[in-house]
Amino acid sequence: xxxxxxxxxxxxxxxxxxxxxxxxxxxxxxxxxxxxxxxxxxxxxxxxxxxxxxxxxxxxxxxxxxxxxxxxxxxxxxxxxxxxxxxxxxxxxxxxxxxxxxxxxxxxxxxxxxxxxxxxxxxxxxxxxxxxxxxxxxxxxxxxxxxxxxxxxxxxxxxxxxxxxxxxxxxxxxxxxxxxxxxxxxxxxxxxxxxxxxxxxxxxxxxxxxxxxxxxxxxxxxxxxxxxxxxxxxxxxxxxxxxxxxxxxxxxxxxxxxxxxxxxxxxxxxxxxxxxxxxxxxxxx
Amino acid sequence: xxxxxxxxxxxxxxxxxxxxxxxxxxxxxxxxxxxxxxxxxxxxxxxxxxxxxxxxxxxxxxxxxxxxxxxxxxxxxxxxxxxxxxxxxxxxxxxxxxxxxxxxxxxxxxxxxxxxxxxxxxxxxxxxxxxxxxxxxxxxxxxxxxxxxxxxxxxxxxxxxxxxxxxxxxxxxxxxxxxxxxxxxxxxxxxxxxxxxxxxxxxxxxxxxxxxxxxxxxxxxxxxxxxxxxxxxxxxx
Ligand SMILES: Nc1ncnc2c1ncn2[C@@H]1O[C@H](COP(=O)(O)OP(=O)(O)OP(=O)(O)O)[C@@H](O)[C@H]1O
Ligand SMILES: [Mg+2]
Numbered sequence: 001x002x003x004x005x006x007x008x009x010x011x012x013x014x015x016x017x018x019x020x021x022x023x024x025x026x027x028x029x030x031x032x033x034x035x036x037x038x039x040x041x042x043x044x045x046x047x048x049x050x051x052x053x054x055x056x057x058x059x060x061x062x063x064x065x066x067x068x069x070x071x072x073x074x075x076x077x078x079x080x081x082x083x084x085x086x087x088x089x090x091x092x093x094x095x096x097x098x099x100x101x102x103x104x105x106x107x108x109x110x111x112x113x114x115x116x117x118x119x120x121x122x123x124x125x126x127x128x129x130x131x132x133x134x135x136x137x138x139x140x141x142x143x144x145x146x147x148x149x150x151x152x153x154x155x156x157x158x159x160x161x162x163x164x165x166x167x168x169x170x171x172x173x174x175x176x177x178x179x180x181x182x183x184x185x186x187x188x189x190x191x192x193x194x195x196x197x198x199x200x201x202x203x204x205x206x207x208x209x210x211x212x213x214x215x216x217x218x219x220x221x222x223x224x225x226x227x228x229x230x231x232x233x234x235x236x237x238x239x240x241x242x243x244x245x246x247x248x249x250x251x252x253x254x255x256x257x258x259x260x261x262x263x264x265x266x267x268x269x270x271x272x273x274x275x276x277x278x279x280x281x282x283x284x285x
Numbered sequence: 286x287x288x289x290x291x292x293x294x295x296x297x298x299x300x301x302x303x304x305x306x307x308x309x310x311x312x313x314x315x316x317x318x319x320x321x322x323x324x325x326x327x328x329x330x331x332x333x334x335x336x337x338x339x340x341x342x343x344x345x346x347x348x349x350x351x352x353x354x355x356x357x358x359x360x361x362x363x364x365x366x367x368x369x370x371x372x373x374x375x376x377x378x379x380x381x382x383x384x385x386x387x388x389x390x391x392x393x394x395x396x397x398x399x400x401x402x403x404x405x406x407x408x409x410x411x412x413x414x415x416x417x418x419x420x421x422x423x424x425x426x427x428x429x430x431x432x433x434x435x436x437x438x439x440x441x442x443x444x445x446x447x448x449x450x451x452x453x454x455x456x457x458x459x460x461x462x463x464x465x466x467x468x469x470x471x472x473x474x475x476x477x478x479x480x481x482x483x484x485x486x487x488x489x490x491x492x493x494x495x496x497x498x499x500x501x502x503x504x505x506x507x508x509x510x511x512x513x514x515x516x517x518x519x520x521x522x
Contacts, residue, residue: 160387167373167384174371176335178385178432179359 003132005253006246011138011207013245014145015200016221020229020237021152022196023222028169028232029189032082033090035097037197037222038215039104040077044070044198045205045214046112049119059121063144063202067195074194075187082190083183108212116209119202141203148199149238152192156234161188169232221264228268230278239279243267286311286440286471287332287363292341294327301327303495304341309440309473314466316474316482316503318516319492325475326368328492329442332473333365334358346439360388364438368445368475370429374418378409381417381428385435395435402431405461423454430461440471447478459485479516483507 019041026032047069051062081100085092125136156162161184168175168185176182204214225244229236244264252260275281287309294302301324309315319325330336332343334355343351345363355365364385373381382402386395403410406427412420417428426446433441443462447455459481466472476482483489486503491512499511506512 163380163384164387166376170373170375171371173367173369174373174429176355177333177365177367177371178387178436179334179354179356179365180384180387181354181356 001131002250003130005249007132007134007138009246009249010242011134011141011245012249013242014142015204015207015241016218016225016245017145017238017241018148018196018203019200019218020222020225020241021149021234022193022200023219024226024229024232024234024237025165025196026186026189026193027226028234029165030082030086030186032086032093032186033097034077034082034193035094035219036077036081036100036104037097037193038217038219039101039108040070040074040194040197040215041201041204041218042108042210042212042215043073043104043201044194045119045201045210046108047198048202049117049205049210052119052122053117059119059123059202059206063199066202067198070194070198071191072194074190074197077194078187078190083186105212105215112212114212116211117205118209119205121206137206141207144199144203145238148196152196152234155192161185165189224264224268226278228271228278230280233278233280236278236280286313286346287473288344289328289332290342292328292331292343293339294324294331294336295339301495302331302338305492305495305497306341307490307497309471311439311471312466312469313487314462314472314474314485316476316486316489317492318476318479318482318489318506318512320477320515323492324495325477325492326444327495329365329444329473329475333363333442335365356388359436359438362437362439364433364436364441366426366429366433366441366443366446368448370422370425372417372420372425372428372432375416377414377416378420378428379413381432382409382435385432388436394437398435398437402434405434405464406431423450423458426450426454426458430458434465434470438470440473441465443472443474445476445478446474447476447481455481479512480507483512 023037026034044066047066048062051057051066052059081096082093085096121137121140123136123140127134127136127139156166164180164185165188167180168182172182200218221244225237225240228244229240247263247267248260251263271279290306292302292305305328317325317328331338334353337352342349346361350358373384382399389395408424409427409431412424417425420428446458462472462474463485474482474486483503483506489501489503489506490497491499
């Protein structure tokens with residue numbers, strides 16, 4: 001029974017981790033808190049839905065294509081909405097991204113309606129390991145996290161622009177001094193962020209459902225995870241996502257489902273008391 | 286090699302540079318000395334494309350470069366060592382050096398330049414796999430200089446490299462800058478440590494309140510009564 005819950009927690013945690021990764025990357029690179037981030041996740045869910053359900057693509061083709069589209073969309077958000085106010089302080093960024101949040105969500109209500117729609121992954125069956133039962137769909141979610149984390153590390157540690165991204169995140173003044181193009185690097189961080197949000201949205205849509213409000217909770221959770229794991233930290237987002245997914249599932253089934261979020265926040269407070277910079281605090285990318 | 290005329294820079298209402306003109310000829314080691322807040326860093330930032338001057342002109346290597354981005358200037362051979370070093374703390378010494386060579390396509394020549402950096406700063410080779418954040422202040426300064434050299438600059442701008450370092454390390458850095466200069470790198474050195482900078486330099490400028498308040502050879506300025514009064518108290522040079 002507990003093993004079953006741990007596996008369930010791992011699945012939820014994988015989606016949280018993906019979502020938090022995209023959120024933490026742009027914070028790390030640009031010190032931008034993107035309140036419209038959850039809506040990227042939502043749009044990614046719908047993009048996957050339409051490609052898989054209506055354009056007839058296989059889910060495993062639809063998701064990467066949607067990720068590409070959301071990467072472009074995220075860069076557009078940076079160029080059109082965020083960059084023009086970057087010099088004007090954190091409040092300006094907060095205001096424009098919050099404005100965008102409402103425009104995108106209400107726009108989605110008008111265009112897509114509020115009915116939840118599940119994305120068909122085209123994956124059937126279950127796996128039994130001892131008395132733990134996992135659907136293959138859920139295994140796909142965990143697998144997707146592993147694949148994307150490996151890909152992200154390759155991008156950050158092997159690609160030239162990925163190294164530049166880490167440099168900008170670690171010391172922006174140093175990056176500027178050696179002539180790295182901080183604007184281009186930030187746009188790149190937004191692209192990766194959009195793709196990761198879309199992955200989280202597509203998987204969430206397959207496990208639960210795509211609907212216009214689906215990005216709200218992941219945004220809040222990403223916030224918590226990123227503070228928990230350390231602002232801007234990549235390993236922090238992964239570990240934080242998994243730990244918080246696990247905590248919610250275990251607390252929800254053994255203590256009280258209604259109060260499962262309380263335990264998340266208790267955990268957050270405990271971490272901040274003992275490590276004010278978060279689990280991986282100070283470590284960026 | 287580098288010529289700035291009538292540079293004006295303001296931060297909001299604060300005028301940091303009010304018409305600064307300086308010149309650095311090929312092969313020279315020139316210093317700009319000035320007190321806290323005189324505008325030294327602002328001058329270097331305007332010269333290296335990190336801020337755009339409100340008025341005035343910068344020419345580098347015979348071409349007008351006013352307002353060009355630092356990414357362009359680095360590729361044309363102008364490198365900057367910023368005040369406070371600003372190495373990438375969670376990357377190894379090796380990765381920091383690689384980032385200095387970001388725009389280079391000549392991998393083989395870059396490897397040779399890496400060896401040259403190690404010849405100047407052997408400690409960097411010894412600590413190649415150490416995270417830069419764990420280096421001492423002096424070692425970080427060496428890394429910041431090495432990183433800048435990895436772009437193979439014609440002109441090296443340094444912003445207060447002696448800041449916060451022990452006198453022995455400052456002396457060592459001074460010797461290394463001299464060697465670099467002899468090896469053909471033109472240097473513009475900004476310093477508060479006037480004595481160290483003037484002893485090293487062919488020529489110097491005094492920057493005060495965003496204006497050039499004096500100029501001369503290093504030797505002349507070192508013995509200039511006004512400079513002595515301002516920077517060395519009333520003691521000898
Ligand atoms: N980002 C900024 N915003 C507002 N004012 C600034 C900024 N940077 C510098 N200044 C002001 O401009 C003036 C020149 O600053 P600058 O940093 O160029 O001086 P400096 O000679 O390098 O000083 P230090 O020796 O302390 O490094 C100072 O009055 C400083 O307060
Ligand atoms: Mg300064």
